[in-house]
Structure formats: structure tokens, C-alpha cells
Amino acid sequence: GGCHRRATRGDAMPSSPADPLRLLALGDSITDGGVKARAWRYHLHASLSREGRSVHWLGSMLGVYDRKIGRNATAGAPLGSEADWPVEAQRHEGHWGWTAEQLLRGHDRQPQRGSIATWLDALRPAP
Numbered sequence: 001g002g003c004h005r006r007a008t009r010g011d012a013m014p015s016s017p018a019d020p021l022r023l024l025a026l027g028d029s030i031t032d033g034g035v036k037a038r039a040w041r042y043h044l045h046a047s048l049s050r051e052g053r054s055v056h057w058l059g060s061m062l063g064v065y066d067r068k069i070g071r072n073a074t075a076g077a078p079l080g081s082e083a084d085w086p087v088e089a090q091r092h093e094g095h096w097g098w099t100a101e102q103l104l105r106g107h108d109r110q111p112q113r114g115s116i117a118t119w120l121d122a123l124r125p126a127p
Helices: 040-050 100-105 116-123
Strands: 021-024 055-058 091-094
Touching: 040 055
Parallel strands: 021 055, 055 091
Antiparallel strands: none
């Protein structure tokens, strides 16, 4: 076997509050969020902001669940730039109703949304 090291809080957080933390919120409806007050991403953003953390939110989705009929295949509904949750902090990969398998491999009925491989590839810097 290989040598394993236990992860510490320092592994997940930058070395100082000035270093931007890159976060990709991944999940289903609880990650997507129906409204700002119910979106855990908003509360995490608010908490990190109070601590003075600089965060760069990542993802192809933006805002919260798009409730318009037949629009679940959109990239979300941005809430507009609000003082406590700017649009650039609303990025995520929360896909309403998706299973872990669909996050991993993609959704047959929504192939335009991609999968975890697609999202991670998009985050890699260009050579």
C-alpha cells in the first residue's frame, strides 16, 4: 500500500485570507437552491465573506433553479447582483433532481449540461 496522510483544515483552505479559495459546489437540488435563503451556497458565501475570505466560485450553472415550465435544462436563473450575493458568487454545479450517477456520467435527458468530467475539464488552465 501507499503512504496516506490525513487531511487537515489547512489542506482545504488557502494559506492566508488574501489567497482566493476556489470552490465548486456539486450536487442536486439542495446545491442548486430554489431561492437565495434556502441555498446553502449563499450561506457559505456569507460566512466566508464575514471571515474576510476571498472566494472564486466555479461551475457552469448560475443562480438558482429556473422555475419556468420546461426550463430545467437551462443553466439556472441568476438573482442579479445583490450586495450580499453577487452574480459571480452564484456559480455552481447543482443539478435539480440528478442522482450521483448522473453527476458522474451525465443525464440522458439533459446531455447539454455535461458531467463531472466536463466540468472539471473546463476548470483546467489552458496549456
